[in-house]
Amino acid sequence: MNFEQMKYIVEASKEGSISRAADNLYVSKSGLSQGISMLESELGVKIFDRTNTGIKLTNAGERVVRHAIQMLEMMDNLNKEVKTIKRKNDILITISMTPTFSFLIQQIILSLDHFHPNLTFQVMENHTKTMLKNKQQLADFSFSALTRSESKYFDKQTLTHLGQTRICIAVGKKSPFYHAKSVRLADLKKKTVIAYTLSDYEQLPIEFSSIQDAFLTTNVHEFAFDMLSEKDAVLYLHSFTLWNQPIIESDEIRVIPIEDKRIKPVDLWCVHRIEERESEVVRLFFEELTARIKVVLKESFDGKEGTH
Numbered sequence: 001m002n003f004e005q006m007k008y009i010v011e012a013s014k015e016g017s018i019s020r021a022a023d024n025l026y027v028s029k030s031g032l033s034q035g036i037s038m039l040e041s042e043l044g045v046k047i048f049d050r051t052n053t054g055i056k057l058t059n060a061g062e063r064v065v066r067h068a069i070q071m072l073e074m075m076d077n078l079n080k081e082v083k084t085i086k087r088k089n090d091i092l093i094t095i096s097m098t099p100t101f102s103f104l105i106q107q108i109i110l111s112l113d114h115f116h117p118n119l120t121f122q123v124m125e126n127h128t129k130t131m132l133k134n135k136q137q138l139a140d141f142s143f144s145a146l147t148r149s150e151s152k153y154f155d156k157q158t159l160t161h162l163g164q165t166r167i168c169i170a171v172g173k174k175s176p177f178y179h180a181k182s183v184r185l186a187d188l189k190k191k192t193v194i195a196y197t198l199s200d201y202e203q204l205p206i207e208f209s210s211i212q213d214a215f216l217t218t219n220v221h222e223f224a225f226d227m228l229s230e231k232d233a234v235l236y237l238h239s240f241t242l243w244n245q246p247i248i249e250s251d252e253i254r255v256i257p258i259e260d261k262r263i264k265p266v267d268l269w270c271v272h273r274i275e276e277r278e279s280e281v282v283r284l285f286f287e288e289l290t291a292r293i294k295v296v297l298k299e300s301f302d303g304k305e306g307t308h
């Protein structure tokens with residue numbers, strides 16, 4: 001049993017519905033259902049009875065959910081205690097981001113470890129909708145694509161525009177698009193899709209924005225890339241997502257831009273939670289981090305080396 005599965009069964013038991021639980025957690029219905037089925041198989045008990053009106057906890061399921069709630073509460077309390085301990089001695093920077101930023105921010109953090117010996121990080125992947133919903137509890141720095149209307153949710157003083165990105169596809173060598181310089185949306189109809197759980201596909205036209213029918217939905221990057229290497233499939237992503245990653249440098253996977261009038265450049269932002277007594281170290285780190293991100297975004301948008 002992992003924490004993701006515990007969240008699945010707790011939310012499903014609250015809602016009495018797989019569909020509503022999946023919507024609340026911003027995951028696909030099939031992904032959530034599969035996660036619950038795997039947990040039932042692992043434990044050897046049936047957690048839910050499926051009915052025409054939804055789902056209902058079994059007797060064993062009630063006990064499993066009760067323990068899951070306790071474990072999630074314990075983990076939440078532990079995280080709070082760890083934060084308290086760290087803040088007494090260290091400078092903790094919390095970063096929330098949509099998956100498209102994961103590899104880039106990882107690279108930059110590794111290259112900026114000289115800033116302060118006690119600088120520590122807590123990094124989380126989140127869906128854009130989660131950030132908007134919990135804007136009063138944002139991380140120190142939150143990175144996401146935001147539409148113009150979404151950006152109005154935040155104080156202008158907290159917003160930093162990082163640049164723009166293009167929507168592309170990633171493909172492996174078994175894809176007919178592997179050697180293409182670009183593709184059209186019409187070329188992608190009925191193609192097998194691999195989707196990342198927390199990614200936001202709403203920037204795509206409606207007929208491409210649903211991940212409900214994806215061949216594979218996962219929150220494990222390596223698994224998605226392995227499947228791309230072995231199958232004629234596409235993964236929608238931004239032009240900078242795999243910037244300078246080994247899997248690109250080795251030509252195992254290529255990133256191909258989508259050339260279509262319906263696809264517009266996407267604006268990327270950082271929401272900076274400004275503290276009254278923000279340290280100089282945090283301020284300098286923020287400036288260096290965003291400056292480096294802007295450089296990569298510009299180069300990837302202009303089609304320079306890094307995404308092939």
